[in-house]
Amino acid sequence: MNKGKCNHQLDGGREDGPVDPQPLETLSPLLASQGRTVTGGSRDESSGPRLMPALAIKMINKSRGKILGVLALFLVMVWYSIYREDSFYFPMQENKTVCPVGEVERKAAQLIGNYTRDHPLFLQLKDYFWVKTPSLYELPYGTKGSEDVLLRLLSVTSYSLPESIQSLKCRRCAVVGNGHRLRNSSMGETINTYDVVIRLNNAPVHGYEQDVGSKTTMRLFYPESAHFNPRTENNPDTLLVLVPFKPMDFQWMEAILNDKKRVRKGFWKQPPLIWDANPEQVRILNPYYMEVTAAKLLNLPMKQPRKVKQKPTTGLLAITLALHFCDLVHIAGFGYPDSANKKQTIHYYEQITLKSMAASEHNVSHEAVAIKRMLELGLVKNLTYF
Template identity: 35%
Template structure:
């Protein structure tokens, strides 16, 4: 009996050690991959111990411009300059497995079915604004880019930012070669065509950013509305129906007239603001409300939209260089780079980290190399 007890005293610690050894080995082999959200979050700490594959947002840590093996066969033999169908989404999925391409560019009459934005207030959704949106959509009646562009089997898009880095680059003719040219807010074309081109497919803006002088609008571009607060939807409704609108609630003066027919106006899907902020950049959720430092810039929102709806995506005029505070912030005015430091809503550094991932992995092409 005494011999049996002694044997147990010796064996028990050994069994415990063996169990710990094999358990720890199993844990060390467990690396975060494209699983369910709960599984992914639970395994992050373990992945960090042995060398994580993905960063906190879900992007590959080791990024390069090489095509994954599964994409080499599809795109590797295409001649230079040929539009690559599905390329941006395929590259994005390769570095960010959680990416899901289907996401309509604009709200249409079925917008209430968009579950991802249904329960969020503006700017991350349309909660409380359903009735106003219904009224607007009955007037606009169109929800696409137009028959010619919608029918393209492969779309090459460029987002033209407003950065001072665009000046003196002579990229105008190159920009005009893209199928879809996206411009932002009040950035002018006239007088700057050598650097920014002449073509405008759509101009994305919000009330305070919209062009206020009717003569400065292009003749044939779509007016794309992006809401950042509930009052913005009211502004669009008044503009479409040519109603009088007060200025209370806006942080600066707004346009009272937009020289566009309702059929030339669209509402940008607010999902792109939500996805850019919380999934891609990692800005604070703040209970789903707009707060300090949790709103992406309109440029990044436009890039997010393009990743879902364009086959190839390029950008120009992007990049804030905080090391040159006296450089021009925009290509069309004398405001200095230092002004962006005062931004209450944006987190420029975190946003730049996200855009650098896209450029490094060649998900997007940066023509001005400012990112």
């Protein structure tokens, strides 16, 4: 009976009743084998709980290398995930680091005969004041016959590029057309990443920022296409570049800037009679670039019969301009609907169709061929389908 009670106590870990006294020498070897100690004729019941922290510390020490390895792997995975997110967040960043200097000039020379960058972008007062430079053609391909009004107009405007553009080591340019292809394109953020953004005529920005962006470095226009309030659709430092098609365009601009009697006749559409623009931001485009666009890209004669005159669009002219001072030229929003599609709108901001172009002096199919040639040469890159 005493033996049974003793075994029950050792196996179960607790006492169920009195135990017959036994010699210490008899119990000590058995208790020691179970991880217990006996002193002074009694056993230490707290030795079991104290054993658990010691075992845990021993296990941690043995696994320390594995734990550190797992932690290091976790940190590497987190870093890689963040790096991947950052690398995709700036899709145009690669163009900032690699500048194809000289590539545009080399490829443009294959398309434009006698290509040169020696001509100024904008007309300058000195050419009509100190030395009267003769011009071979009348507007829109020259200034012959308009020297006097130009002298007055250029005295209140300027001709320089902003220092922020002039000092760029690489001029990355986006020419934004007004085509329907920009609608729902979500190209706005991409367009805003370019150093120079060129826009056309009265195409709006507000309300369309997601598709067309909000940055405008230059806006090319003529009187009939001028927005009545240029401050609403442009940045404060936007260059407002007049594209002169006829002598009346100079007279309209002079009357506006000098607050003279407004010119009302000689326009196919009434231009704004009030045009709130800062004269310091106004530039007059050098007609040389209209000549290059017409003669070299569209093979148009400089002197045409009055009834069959054809002129380049402002869009193709803007691309030509970019090819003469940019290191990289990308275009967006160019191209017209198929001629058989009578209902498709041609602009991203209004509902007019290709029918409205029937009476214009533009040959859009001819211009499409010129742009496709640029794309084939890699001279320009298209950000929207063409």
